[in-house]
């Protein structure tokens with residue numbers, strides 16, 4: 001089975017799924033077409049994710065999820081321009097952004113599940129760790145970090161606000177699957193963990209609880225704010241002000257003359 005067949009099965013879901021169009025917003029399209037990248041299951045960077053400075057010892061490698069794993073396929077679903085535009089104002093998140101965080105995650109999981117099903121139908125093995133019963137989040141650390149996996153696969157680099165900046169920007173959601181099908185790894189077209197972030201600081205100014213500084217993001221301050229948002233918008237929650245109306249929202253931002261010191265996120269990364 002080829003990567004284009006897996007990617008095609010995944011990309012087909014947001015073209016027709018009922019959740020892909022926001023009824024409360026006149027049928028607004030939620031996602032643009034997804035980006036796809038591949039990492040080898042034995043890429044040594046996966047071992048580095050177990051470091052405390054990365055995700056932590058509870059993070060599982062591809063072969064801990066599936067002993068026969070040969071490849072990891074990572075997907076970035078960019079939010080549409082309309083959804084990004086809806087969240088440009090300061091203060092509370094837009095309805096469309098909240099929808100993207102909750103219904104958008106359900107849609108993404110359905111799309112990745114379609115990729116898993118296509119592989120199984122072709123005789124291969126596949127799972128999506130985020131939808132697996134073994135998936136855990138403890139103290140805000142998961143045992144399968146989609147952002148870190150996407151970095152390893154070549155989809156993009158981390159930002160000051162700790163989102164992942166891809167060729168289609170940072171406003172979007174990530175998913176992945178692990179399979180025993182051998183696929184060619186995507187080149188990592190970057191040499192540093194934060195290479196795509198220009199350190200322009202635009203996200204700092206937009207963050208409601210001022211959780212972002214020149215040294216990175218205060219995860220507790222961000223999470224505390226999201227908890228407060230959830231009290232008012234439950235079951236939905238979200239924010240995303242650091243991913244909208246900023247130079248990295250929909251693409252890799254232009255480089256600036258100087259850059260702040262890079263904060264290490266996990267060892268062993270190029």
Ligand code: SF4
Pocket residue numbers: 159160161196197198199200201202203204246247248249253
């Ligand atoms: S807004 Fe600027 S500093 Fe913030 S993550 Fe994007 S590129 Fe980096």
Ligand code: SF4
Pocket residue numbers: 161206207208209210211212217221222223225226239240241242243
């Ligand atoms: S999601 Fe909101 S609270 Fe969290 S860092 Fe981004 S702007 Fe700040």
